[in-house]
Amino acid sequence: METDGVDLIAINDPYVDAEYMAYMLQHDEVHGPCRHTVEAPDRHTLIINGRQVTLMNTREPSKVDWRSGGARYIIEASGRFTSAKAARDHLYGGAEHVIIAAACTDVPQLLAGVNQTHYKGEAIVSCGSxxxxxxxxxxxxxxxxxxxxxxxxxxxxxxxxxxxxxxxxxxxxxxxxxxxxxxxxxxxxxxxxxxxxxxxxxxxxxxxxxxxxxxxxxxxxxxxxxxxxxxxxxxxxxxxxxxxxxxxxxxxxxxxxxxxxxxxxxxxxxxxxxxxxxxxxxxxxxxxxxxxxxxxxx
Missing domain, CATH: 3.30.360.10 (Dihydrodipicolinate Reductase; domain 2)
Structure with a gap:
């Protein structure tokens, strides 16, 4: 929410609805309360600083409808789909690129400031832990x-x-x-x-x-x-x-x-x-x- 050129459009979490997610953001035990205003007008919508974020609750990445919200880049941060084969399922829902936020041995591991110049347009990369x-x-x-x-x-x-x-x-x-x-x-x-x-x-x-x-x-x-x-x-x-x-x-x-x-x-x-x-x-x-x-x- 604080990075220029990046719009948070949608979140997929199979276990948490919008109301509970808003609560967790407002009562984070480690990082403290979210610095932004957070509202949940319904179970599938978050309003963060006046900007709407769609919340989906789908267990299988291949069935997440990223296309409907216009999400192009997906951050795979669940810790469960950390191989090329598993992360590729996000592409079936309309995503163009997947960034795995964990160690992954079968896709390029790239990090800004270290080796970002090695990126060759791969659809799936890892940024490591x-x-x-x-x-x-x-x-x-x-x-x-x-x-x-x-x-x-x-x-x-x-x-x-x-x-x-x-x-x-x-x-x-x-x-x-x-x-x-x-x-x-x-x-x-x-x-x-x-x-x-x-x-x-x-x-x-x-x-x-x-x-x-x-x-x-x-x-x-x-x-x-x-x-x-x-x-x-x-x-x-x-x-x-x-x-x-x-x-x-x-x-x-x-x-x-x-x-x-x-x-x-x-x-x-x-x-x-x-x-x-x-x-x-x-x-x-x-x-x-x-x-x-x-x-x-x-």
């Missing part, structure tokens, strides 16, 4: 400014509980392969796959052999800020002031303006919950262990 945005934007600045030594970048990702995690311990999903997912997300620290590392390897193939990582899910609200601890050996030595200057310069101009940021005060996760930027370098929490060996928090 929020963690992938964070890591890709920041590591590109580090690579461009100082270079990253071979096989030297270690990523530790600490992220919040996901919507699909279990609140309490129980059976480990349909296939039962990931036993750790059966533990309670509201209580446990759970090791998981650092999918952001795989996404960045796809977006920046020149760094594919340099990146390794692990991830942990912690009992924090879904949607709250996560943190990435990047430990890396630089090809060109730099102190923290030089790294801060490189990040600040990149964040002040396109294509990273509004996506990358920098903080040098005492902050924690709650300070970023209403921040729309994808990656914010925490200069106070970072440290230089040597002129070429640095631990960077973003």
């Amino acid at each position: 929020a963690a992938a945005h964070c890591l890709a934007l920041f590591i590109k600045v580090v690579e461009d400014a100082f270079g990253i030594a071979l096989a030297s970048a270690s990523v530790l990702q600490v992220c919040s509980t996901q919507e699909l995690q279990q609140v309490c311990a129980g059976p480990a999903g349909e296939n039962g392969l990931d036993w750790r997912s059966s533990t309670g997300g509201s209580k446990d620290v759970i090791p998981t796959v650092a999918e952001a590392v795989g996404a960045v390897r796809s977006m920046l193939p020149d760094l594919a052999d340099n990146l390794f990582g692990a991830a942990f899910r912690v009992p924090a609200a879904d949607g709250s800020a996560s943190v990435i601890d990047l430990t890396v050996e630089l090809k060109t030595g730099a102190d923290l002031e030089q790294i801060r200057a490189a990040v600040s310069a990149a964040a002040s101009c396109e294509p990273m303006r509004g996506r990358l940021g920098f903080r040098d005060d005492d902050v924690d996760g709650s300070d970023f919950e209403a921040d729309g930027r994808s990656a914010i370098f925490d200069g106070r929490a970072s440290m230089a262990l040597s002129p070429t060996f640095v631990k960077l928090v973003v």
Whole structure:
């Protein structure tokens, strides 16, 4: 609603009607109340800042009538249709392009500020997860400014509980392969796959052999800020002031303006919950262990 040239026309959610969606927007536990006026004159219509948004409740993407509202670009953010085959069903309803807001291995993964020039007109692309945005934007600045030594970048990702995690311990999903997912997300620290590392390897193939990582899910609200601890050996030595200057310069101009940021005060996760930027370098929490060996928090 705040991006020039983009009109929100329709939303499809099989489980939520317009009245309940308006309520959730007005009472968001993580990001706070919506800054815009939100009304629901009927079960299938939202009025946001005076602009009408049609709400549909269809389970199967192939049956969503995007054509009737004139929607051309579909953001697939359900977390359930994250393959080319599954996302392609949106095209049957009249959509021209589908952007998968999650990691996806069988379509191009593109991110503004990182590799958007590689777009070749594909109907379906992935923009990766929020963690992938964070890591890709920041590591590109580090690579461009100082270079990253071979096989030297270690990523530790600490992220919040996901919507699909279990609140309490129980059976480990349909296939039962990931036993750790059966533990309670509201209580446990759970090791998981650092999918952001795989996404960045796809977006920046020149760094594919340099990146390794692990991830942990912690009992924090879904949607709250996560943190990435990047430990890396630089090809060109730099102190923290030089790294801060490189990040600040990149964040002040396109294509990273509004996506990358920098903080040098005492902050924690709650300070970023209403921040729309994808990656914010925490200069106070970072440290230089040597002129070429640095631990960077973003």
